[in-house]
Amino acid sequence: MPSPRRKVLEVLQGSTVTPPPIWLMRQAGRYLPEYRETRKQAGSFLQLCYSPDLATEVTLQPIRRYGFDAAILFSDILVIPDGLDRNVHFIEGSGPRMEPIDEEGIFSLSPEKVLPHLKPVMQAVEQIRARLPDETTLLGFCGAPWTVATYMIAGHGTSDQAPARLFGYRHPKAFAHLLAVLADLSADYLVAQIDAGADAVQIFDSWAGVLGETEFEEYAIKPVARIIRSVKERRPQAKIIAFAKGAGMNLRHYRQKTGADMIGLDWSVPLSFAADLQKDGPVQGNLDPMRVVAGGLALDDGIDAILQVLGQGPLVFNLGHGITPEANPDHVTQLVNRVRGIAHGA
Amino acid sequence: MPSPRRKVLEVLQGSTVTPPPIWLMRQAGRYLPEYRETRKQAGSFLQLCYSPDLATEVTLQPIRRYGFDAAILFSDILVIPDGLDRNVHFIEGSGPRMEPIDEEGIFSLSPEKVLPHLKPVMQAVEQIRARLPDETTLLGFCGAPWTVATYMIAGHGTSDQAPARLFGYRHPKAFAHLLAVLADLSADYLVAQIDAGADAVQIFDSWAGVLGETEFEEYAIKPVARIIRSVKERRPQAKIIAFAKGAGMNLRHYRQKTGADMIGLDWSVPLSFAADLQKDGPVQGNLDPMRVVAGGLALDDGIDAILQVLGQGPLVFNLGHGITPEANPDHVTQLVNRVRGIAHGA
Numbered sequence: 060m061p062s063p064r065r066k067v068l069e070v071l072q073g074s075t076v077t078p079p080p081i082w083l084m085r086q087a088g089r090y091l092p093e094y095r096e097t098r099k100q101a102g103s104f105l106q107l108c109y110s111p112d113l114a115t116e117v118t119l120q121p122i123r124r125y126g127f128d129a130a131i132l133f134s135d136i137l138v139i140p141d142g143l144d145r146n147v148h149f150i151e152g153s154g155p156r157m158e159p160i161d162e163e164g165i166f167s168l169s170p171e172k173v174l175p176h177l178k179p180v181m182q183a184v185e186q187i188r189a190r191l192p193d194e195t196t197l198l199g200f201c202g203a204p205w206t207v208a209t210y211m212i213a214g215h216g217t218s219d220q221a222p223a224r225l226f227g228y229r230h231p232k233a234f235a236h237l238l239a240v241l242a243d244l245s246a247d248y249l250v251a252q253i254d255a256g257a258d259a260v261q262i263f264d265s266w267a268g269v270l271g272e273t274e275f276e277e278y279a280i281k282p283v284a285r286i287i288r289s290v291k292e293r294r295p296q297a298k299i300i301a302f303a304k305g306a307g308m309n310l311r312h313y314r315q316k317t318g319a320d321m322i323g324l325d326w327s328v329p330l331s332f333a334a335d336l337q338k339d340g341p342v343q344g345n346l347d348p349m350r351v352v353a354g355g356l357a358l359d360d361g362i363d364a365i366l367q368v369l370g371q372g373p374l375v376f377n378l379g380h381g382i383t384p385e386a387n388p389d390h391v392t393q394l395v396n397r398v399r400g401i402a403h404g405a
Numbered sequence: 406m407p408s409p410r411r412k413v414l415e416v417l418q419g420s421t422v423t424p425p426p427i428w429l430m431r432q433a434g435r436y437l438p439e440y441r442e443t444r445k446q447a448g449s450f451l452q453l454c455y456s457p458d459l460a461t462e463v464t465l466q467p468i469r470r471y472g473f474d475a476a477i478l479f480s481d482i483l484v485i486p487d488g489l490d491r492n493v494h495f496i497e498g499s500g501p502r503m504e505p506i507d508e509e510g511i512f513s514l515s516p517e518k519v520l521p522h523l524k525p526v527m528q529a530v531e532q533i534r535a536r537l538p539d540e541t542t543l544l545g546f547c548g549a550p551w552t553v554a555t556y557m558i559a560g561h562g563t564s565d566q567a568p569a570r571l572f573g574y575r576h577p578k579a580f581a582h583l584l585a586v587l588a589d590l591s592a593d594y595l596v597a598q599i600d601a602g603a604d605a606v607q608i609f610d611s612w613a614g615v616l617g618e619t620e621f622e623e624y625a626i627k628p629v630a631r632i633i634r635s636v637k638e639r640r641p642q643a644k645i646i647a648f649a650k651g652a653g654m655n656l657r658h659y660r661q662k663t664g665a666d667m668i669g670l671d672w673s674v675p676l677s678f679a680a681d682l683q684k685d686g687p688v689q690g691n692l693d694p695m696r697v698v699a700g701g702l703a704l705d706d707g708i709d710a711i712l713q714v715l716g717q718g719p720l721v722f723n724l725g726h727g728i729t730p731e732a733n734p735d736h737v738t739q740l741v742n743r744v745r746g747i748a749h750g751a
Contacts, residue, residue, distance in 0.1 A: 216564075219726075221694075225698050229699050229703070269673065270673060271672045271707075271725075272673075272674075272676055305651070307653030307654055307673070309675070327615065327616060327651075329654065329655070347617045349567055349570040353571055364619075
């Protein structure tokens with residue numbers, strides 16, 4: 060049973076917690092020297108994700124160093140296409156690669172293989188929860204179907220996901236099928252993470268911002284709504300964060316239409332609009348990760364602006380996107396202390 | 406004196422023209438076989454931009470083929486950094502490269518060299534106007550200071566312009582100086598294009614969407630407002646289009662704060678919001694360029710939605726970003742005919 064002292068969970072339940080709890084997207088990552096050490100013990104990046112012991116270790120590292128209010132399972136949104144035999148691999152400095160999928164491939168996917176393939180992830184979740192301080196919320200996650208599909212179609216990352224947009228226009232039925240398969244798999248995966256000990260889960264739609272109006276509805280809202288409905292039918296107490304990067308004014312209806320308990324805000328969301336969104340429920344975000352790299356006044360000013368506008372309502376302090384490898388770990392200390400009202404240098 | 410029959414100019418002056426005039430961003434480009442032929446005659450891409458005869462030829466090609474209502478000068482937003490001795494060059498398939506600039510470099514730029522360096526561009530504008538049908542509006546253009554600065558700082562394109570965002574946080578004074586230098590140069594450059602025969606000009610801020618709230622104000626709005634004020638002080642009749650890609654809800658104030666006569670809308674702008682923006686003045690956009698690649702129903706549906714919602718007000722039909730090399734030229738015929746209400750196959 061989740062403890063009532065798990066602050067991120069309290070905010071997810073609608074409470075205002077002061078000062079706001081804090082965690083950072085990609086907090087277990089390359090900016091930490093201890094992460095880079097552990098990373099060396101795994102051959103490939105996916106082996107790190109699939110080793111329960113190593114995944115547990117890197118998940119816990121930022122909690123030990125900073126005492127964040129939430130830990131997030133160390134994994135990757137592309138473990139689902141990997142489970143679908145898309146031959147996923149990561150090339151240092153140039154991102155993920157996999158076999159691009161076509162119409163025929165979409166209609167012959169074998170979703171039943173995926174959950175068994177992801178058993179080591181659930182084992183990591185169990186281990187993490189067992190070793191995490193009781194007051195720390197444990198978050199599981201998955202990629203949103205649209206974002207996962209962009210990589211499956213193109214076979215790699217692109218600047219505006221033109222290949223997946225084009226595929227959706229050319230093959231609407233196959234693309235709808237792919238999104239539905241991914242949504243159903245993602246729901247099963249999130250339920251399994253919750254059963255293994257995750258207190259709440261986040262759905263990452265990193266590429267929601269490149270969609271036109273109709274496609275945002277079809278590709279970003281509907282599949283995420285399908286996931287959330289499916290998870291909540293089976294686990295009515297489950298709390299879900301949805302982060303649609305670049306969704307901008309579409310966020311006005313995103314929470315309501317998807318059923319998300321909290322919405323994540325990227326750094327381009329104006330604070331006055333964020334305050335409007337907060338009237339409908341908890342929000343999470345939205346510091347520009349480059350402010351953490353810069354440190355100093357740029358960091359302090361960015362933090363203060365968010366606390367001033369959003370600090371009186373239900374807020375989980377976070378970045379507007381993942382922390383980057385070049386961020387100085389001392390700047391993260393500065394960030395955590397300032398959010399918690401601890402004097403500089405203390 | 407511009408003829409009153411130049412329809413794009415009429416819309417820029419606030420009139421509703423039915424059917425709406427049409428041109429496409431990057432309409433002179435690699436999707437056209439005649440462009441690829443002419444391209445071979447220039448050694449480098451910049452030599453193509455700096456050859457008045459070749460630049461004239463490629464500018465006119467899409468007018469001959471499709472009878473677009475506007476021609477846009479064939480050039481590149483990076484001719485200004487090139488004039489600033491940043492050693493700009495283009496690598497086939499991987500975009501522009503230049504020498505990254507630092508604080509010291511910013512404070513020792515030589516802006517006085519740029520306009521003389523760009524004389525061949527003005528010669529191209531004169532030649533194009535002389536050879537263009539009288540009813541075709543001729544557009545000049547420049548890059549917005551923020552977008553040009555992102556390339557100058559990083560030395561190449563990036564997916565989210567993190568280097569320039571970081572530089573702005575770390576060196577606010579130097580970055581403000583760079584934006585001011587670029588704004589003043591851009592204003593001079595646009596005035597020179599207008600004097601050479603451009604009927605109107607467009608300012609391209611392709612990377613406005615990666616900015617936080619404060620930075621959108623400082624980097625995207627203020628420098629463009631500075632350009633427009635400067636151009637209009639000197640050429641009060643000048644008409645100016647501003648295209649801030651990814652600006653989303655910031656577009657609500659963008660027109661008023663920059664003084665732009667028409668705003669360009671990328672394909673992510675919902676049509677209901679576009680209709681709101683059109684109440685304040687003319688809009689241009691916003692078909693997803695991938696619909697032109699797809700053709701067929703996806704293209705027709707996208708066109709019809711725009712015409713239905715925006716066709717009764719001041720509209721210049723355009724794409725939401727540049728047409729891509731893989732677009733089929735026959736799909737552009739389909740597009741132009743449908744916008745003009747000419748039956749398919751006619």
